[in-house]
Amino acid sequence: MKVRGVRGATTVPADTSENIFEATKELMEEVVRLNDIDVDDVASVLLTMTPDLSAAFPAKAVRSLPGWQWVPLMCAREIGVPGALARSIRILIHLNTDKRQDELVHAYLGEAVQLRPDLATD
Template sequence: MDWQVRAIRGAVTVPENTETAMADAVTELLSALESINQLDLSHVISATFSVTRDLDAVFPAAIARQRPGWDDIPLLDVQHMYVEGSLPQCIRVLLYVQLPARTAKVQHVYLREAQDLRPDLSIRTLGLV
């Protein structure tokens, strides 16, 4: 079987800068990415999380690492570049995944107010929820 490395994007917003709110958002985002893309976590190469400058209650990677199957995946947290007027309180993720070449398409996931970042990729627009 032929394999290829694919990148899958996702983003979610949080209502407040608390560990609980961020944990809920990261959990929701990763669950959606895993489910919609039917991910086998043994094929996830790495994940980079970025957060807007107004979020510092917890590292998203620390939340991800607590999920089953995520403790062996290389994870990185960074602060997203600030641009005046950009979406606040947002957590983004970029997953690198090895997938069978026959996998036609990956589904990027934008949840909550982050759907405004890519309305064309909203799971509601695409009829996935």
């Protein structure tokens, strides 16, 4: 088994704790579904938000998912690059898996589809 990275991103309409919680939860559930992830195979998760978001920790949404309370989570702030996509939440799941890199499915939801249209799923 190797450690692989599975990525995803989404956006929120406004900087509220409810928006951040719901968008993060939706994103995590989609990445888990697309990759059939067993939480016991997850080594850690890095969550970032753009500088215009500060109402809540996205890790709180991940911890609300069944079985995820024991997974090491880290929140960080994205670099404030001029012109970058606003109100964006990104995840990087470090996963123990036998899958090849090209077998992993990354999820880009909402306006975040424009970050990686080549990887976006409908």
